Amino acid sequence: MRTEYGTPTQLQDRTDDLVSWHESVVANHNDSFAAAKELSTRLGAHVVDRRDSDDRPDGDSSHVEFGFWTPELVDEGVPESAVELEILTPPADLDPGDTDHREVTFQRDRVPMRRVGEYHWAAVADVRAGTRETLGSLYQLVYEDDDGEEHTIQDPVSYSVPFGAFAPAEVYDLDRLDETRADREYFEALGTDDEPVSTSEDDDLPRIDPATSMLEIHPGTATERGSLAGLAEVYEGIAEKQRAGDDLEPWERAFAGYDGIQVMPVEPLTENEEEHDFWSVADDPEEVDAGDDASDALTVEVARPEMINWGYDIVVSAFSAPNPAILESGRPDELVDFIAACHDLPRPIKVVFDVALGHADNRGAELLSDRYILGPGMYGKHLDYTEPTARAVFLEMQRRKMNFGADGIRVDGAQDFTSYDPETGEMYHDDDFLAEMDRVTQEVAGTEYRPWMIYEDGRPWPREDWELASSYRALIEQHPHSFQWSPITFAHNTPALLTFWATKWWRVREVGEFGGNWLTGIANHDTVRRGTQIDPTVEFNQSPVNPYLGEGYPETLDEAYDNAASSMLFHCFLPGVPMDFVHANMRVPWGFVRDTDPTWNVKVVSDESKFLYWQVRDEDFEDDRFFCRVKDLGFDSREELLTFMNALSSAVSATDYDLDVMAEMLSAMDQPLGDDLSAADLEAYGYAWMRDVHDFANLSHWHDAQDEDRSTFRIQTREFRHDRPWLLSDLDEDDDYFTYRHPTDGTVLYYGFRTAPDGSEQLLFAANMEGVPVRVSPEYLAEDASEDANAPAIPTDGWEPALVAPGVEVSVSGAGSLAVELDTGEAIVWRREP
Incomplete structure (x- = not known):
C-alpha cells in the first residue's frame, strides 16, 4: 500500500546535524547527568517545521x-545495522477514538538509525504528524538479536x-497544538499586571500562586462519558451559566x-x-512493490x-502522553481543551496534575530498559533515580506532561522516591531528585513559568x-514555596468512627499553627476509600462507628466526609488550601476500581468487601442500573452478595491468597457461583465486581439525587x-486562637477566633465536630477562652x-446574645468589624 505521504526516508544531512549536536553536548558537559538532561529534550519524535527557515534546502x-x-x-x-526505526502510516480515515476492535492495514516502512554512544538518532522526511483532525504515523524501534528474533522498543x-503504552507511539505535532490552544492569552498574561503571580527567588520566572480552594476529580467516573472531553463540557456549561447569571443545577x-482542580493521574x-x-498484529507483513521504494x-x-x-x-513508559482511556477522541488535544475550559471560567481554575513517578507497575519492566x-x-517496580540518564x-x-498546560504539580507519594546507598546498605529519601523535580520549568504559549509545587510526603513512612x-x-522546609498534604488529608483518616x-x-491544631503551606480537608480519593474498608462490625480494637452522623452506614459515611462542620472548619477558618473530593461533595459511592491486574485481582476485591456495608443500600442493589454483572452471575440480593464477599475476604486470609484452595473452600458454601468453583471463576467474579463498582461510582447516575440546600450552602462556604x-x-500566635472545649462533656466542640491582618474584620468560629447537641454563643466562647491564660x-x-449551617437557628436573647444550638456536623461563623 502507498499513502499520500510517500516513503519515509532518512535525511542524511539532518541526521548528521543531530549526531554533531549530541557530540557537542557530551563534550560541553563534564557531568553525565547534566549532559543527559540536555540530550533527553530531543528524545522521542519531534516535528521540525522549516518552512519559514532561510537555511532549509530546497524541498525540505x-x-x-x-x-x-x-x-x-x-x-x-x-x-x-540491526537497529531500525519502524514507521506505520495509517489510513487517512482511521478514527483513533473508536473503541470497537477492528483490523487496520498500515503502510510499514523502516529507516536506518545512527548510533552515538547509547543513543540512536534519525531525521526522517515524509512522516505524517498527528493533529486534532489527523492520526499521525506510529513509530517504534525494531532490531534483530543473534538468533534472528525481532524485538521492539x-x-x-x-x-x-492512541492504542496504549504497549503499542507504538504516534508522531504528534505539539507545536501546532500549542499554537492553537484556546487559552494562550491566559499563559501570555502570566507575570503581567493582568495576571499577577509571584516570582521565583532564583530568577524572574513567574511562579503560579496557590489556589484558594481545590477540588479533586477522577476523570474516568466524573461524567457519563468518562473522558476529559466530558469533563471539559461540564466546565464549559458552568462558565456559560455563570456569565449569563443563571443558577447552577x-x-x-x-x-x-x-479556583483549583487536582485531576487524578492522566498517565x-x-x-x-x-x-x-x-x-495485536494480525497478519505477517506483505511486501508491496513500489518501484525503488519497497513498503x-x-x-x-x-x-x-x-x-x-x-x-x-502506571507503567512510566509514555508518561508524557495523556491516558488514551480518558480521551474519547483519542487526541491529546482533549487534555488541553479541558485545561482551557478551566482557564476560561469567569474565575479561572488552576489545574494541578497528580504525578505518580514514585513507582512503576510490574509490566513497566516490559517497556523500560533495565537501567x-x-x-x-x-x-511493583522501584525506579532508579540515581542512574544519570x-x-x-x-x-x-x-x-x-506539564507542558500540556498544567498550573501545578502534585507529587504522589514523595516519600516513595528512595534510593540505595551502597555504603550503608540502606535506602534513603532521595531529596536531591525531588529538588530536581522542583527545578523543572514549563513553557506554554511562549511563556516560561514555574508551577505551583505540591508534595504528598508522609516520611518516615513506611516506618511503623x-x-x-x-x-x-520535610519538603516545605527544603522548598519554602512548596506545599504538602496535611496529616488530616492523608489516607488513614477515618472520620466515620467515633x-x-x-x-x-x-x-488539627497543627493545621492552625503552621498549616499555611498545607493542603487540608478530609475528603479525597484515599480517605474515602479507606473509610469503605473499615469493618463496621468490629467490637474491639477500634473505635465504634459514630452513631451521631446518620441512620445506617451509607448515610454515616456520606456525613463523615461531607458535613457543614468540617467544610466550614477548613474553608472558613483554618489556614492552608482546603481540598474536597467531588464524589464526597455529591455523596456518590467511591472505591478502588482496577481491572488491570490479573495477579492480585481477587485479593484487591476481597480488600473492598466492606464496601457493601458503607456504600450500597438495598435499593441501590435493586436498581436495574447497578451491579448488572454480579446479578448475571446469580446474586439476587445485597445480603447474599455481602455474605459471599465476607467469605471471600476470609478465604484470602486463611489461604494466604491461594486461588485454587480458595475456590475449593468457597465451593462448599451456599452461593450462586456453583459448587465446583475454579480460580478462573473467582477471577471472573473479581472483574465483574470491579466493573460494576466503576459504573456505580459514575457521578452521572446521581445528578438528580443532589440536595438543593446542601449544595447551595457548600458553595457559600x-x-x-x-x-x-x-x-x-x-x-x-498573639491575636488568633483555636481550641476545643475540654472536658468535652459529650461533644467535641471546636472553636476559634481570627483577625484579618489589616484589622478590618474578626471571625469567631464554632463547630460541633461530633457528639450530642451543644448550645454556644460569642459570650459562652469568650468565657470558656478566658480560662486559658494564653x-x-x-x-x-x-x-x-x-x-x-443549614438547619441551625440563631436566637437573640433579651441581652442580644446570638446563641445557637449545634448538632453533630453543624457550625457557625460570626463576624464583626473592630
Whole structure:
C-alpha cells in the first residue's frame, strides 16, 4: 500500500546535524547527568517545521527527528545495522477514538538509525504528524538479536499513544497544538499586571500562586462519558451559566466555587494481558512493490483502550502522553481543551496534575530498559533515580506532561522516591531528585513559568510509627514555596468512627499553627476509600462507628466526609488550601476500581468487601442500573452478595491468597457461583465486581439525587474563603486562637477566633465536630477562652452571623446574645468589624 505521504526516508544531512549536536553536548558537559538532561529534550519524535527557515534546502519543508536511549542494545552487543526505526502510516480515515476492535492495514516502512554512544538518532522526511483532525504515523524501534528474533522498543517520552503504552507511539505535532490552544492569552498574561503571580527567588520566572480552594476529580467516573472531553463540557456549561447569571443545577455546584482542580493521574496505564488487547498484529507483513521504494503492509487489530483504573497503576513508559482511556477522541488535544475550559471560567481554575513517578507497575519492566529500574518495590517496580540518564528522562517526562498546560504539580507519594546507598546498605529519601523535580520549568504559549509545587510526603513512612513521627513538613522546609498534604488529608483518616475529631485534635491544631503551606480537608480519593474498608462490625480494637452522623452506614459515611462542620472548619477558618473530593461533595459511592491486574485481582476485591456495608443500600442493589454483572452471575440480593464477599475476604486470609484452595473452600458454601468453583471463576467474579463498582461510582447516575440546600450552602462556604484570601496564612500566635472545649462533656466542640491582618474584620468560629447537641454563643466562647491564660480576649459585642449551617437557628436573647444550638456536623461563623 502507498499513502499520500510517500516513503519515509532518512535525511542524511539532518541526521548528521543531530549526531554533531549530541557530540557537542557530551563534550560541553563534564557531568553525565547534566549532559543527559540536555540530550533527553530531543528524545522521542519531534516535528521540525522549516518552512519559514532561510537555511532549509530546497524541498525540505519539514521533517521529524527521532531519538532513543538504548543502553540495552549496546550492552547486548546488537550491531547498529540491526537497529531500525519502524514507521506505520495509517489510513487517512482511521478514527483513533473508536473503541470497537477492528483490523487496520498500515503502510510499514523502516529507516536506518545512527548510533552515538547509547543513543540512536534519525531525521526522517515524509512522516505524517498527528493533529486534532489527523492520526499521525506510529513509530517504534525494531532490531534483530543473534538468533534472528525481532524485538521492539517503545518510546518512553512519547506525546501520544492512541492504542496504549504497549503499542507504538504516534508522531504528534505539539507545536501546532500549542499554537492553537484556546487559552494562550491566559499563559501570555502570566507575570503581567493582568495576571499577577509571584516570582521565583532564583530568577524572574513567574511562579503560579496557590489556589484558594481545590477540588479533586477522577476523570474516568466524573461524567457519563468518562473522558476529559466530558469533563471539559461540564466546565464549559458552568462558565456559560455563570456569565449569563443563571443558577447552577445542584450537581453542577459540586464542581464549582473552586479556583483549583487536582485531576487524578492522566498517565497511560498498565494493561491486563488476560483482559486487554488494543494492539495485536494480525497478519505477517506483505511486501508491496513500489518501484525503488519497497513498503510493507502490516495488518493490526486495534481499539482505543478501555480500562478501569483509579489512575495510579502506571507503567512510566509514555508518561508524557495523556491516558488514551480518558480521551474519547483519542487526541491529546482533549487534555488541553479541558485545561482551557478551566482557564476560561469567569474565575479561572488552576489545574494541578497528580504525578505518580514514585513507582512503576510490574509490566513497566516490559517497556523500560533495565537501567530505569532499581528492583522490585512495594507497588511493583522501584525506579532508579540515581542512574544519570534515567534520572534525566524521568524529569523530561514530567516537563513534557506539564507542558500540556498544567498550573501545578502534585507529587504522589514523595516519600516513595528512595534510593540505595551502597555504603550503608540502606535506602534513603532521595531529596536531591525531588529538588530536581522542583527545578523543572514549563513553557506554554511562549511563556516560561514555574508551577505551583505540591508534595504528598508522609516520611518516615513506611516506618511503623510514621503517623506519630511524620512532620509533613520535610519538603516545605527544603522548598519554602512548596506545599504538602496535611496529616488530616492523608489516607488513614477515618472520620466515620467515633472520637476521630477528639483523638486527631493534635493534628488539627497543627493545621492552625503552621498549616499555611498545607493542603487540608478530609475528603479525597484515599480517605474515602479507606473509610469503605473499615469493618463496621468490629467490637474491639477500634473505635465504634459514630452513631451521631446518620441512620445506617451509607448515610454515616456520606456525613463523615461531607458535613457543614468540617467544610466550614477548613474553608472558613483554618489556614492552608482546603481540598474536597467531588464524589464526597455529591455523596456518590467511591472505591478502588482496577481491572488491570490479573495477579492480585481477587485479593484487591476481597480488600473492598466492606464496601457493601458503607456504600450500597438495598435499593441501590435493586436498581436495574447497578451491579448488572454480579446479578448475571446469580446474586439476587445485597445480603447474599455481602455474605459471599465476607467469605471471600476470609478465604484470602486463611489461604494466604491461594486461588485454587480458595475456590475449593468457597465451593462448599451456599452461593450462586456453583459448587465446583475454579480460580478462573473467582477471577471472573473479581472483574465483574470491579466493573460494576466503576459504573456505580459514575457521578452521572446521581445528578438528580443532589440536595438543593446542601449544595447551595457548600458553595457559600467556598465563596466565604475566596472573599477572604488572608485565611490562607497561619494563625497569629498573639491575636488568633483555636481550641476545643475540654472536658468535652459529650461533644467535641471546636472553636476559634481570627483577625484579618489589616484589622478590618474578626471571625469567631464554632463547630460541633461530633457528639450530642451543644448550645454556644460569642459570650459562652469568650468565657470558656478566658480560662486559658494564653488566649486573647475575645470580644462579646458587635457580632453578627456570617455563615450558618443549614438547619441551625440563631436566637437573640433579651441581652442580644446570638446563641445557637449545634448538632453533630453543624457550625457557625460570626463576624464583626473592630
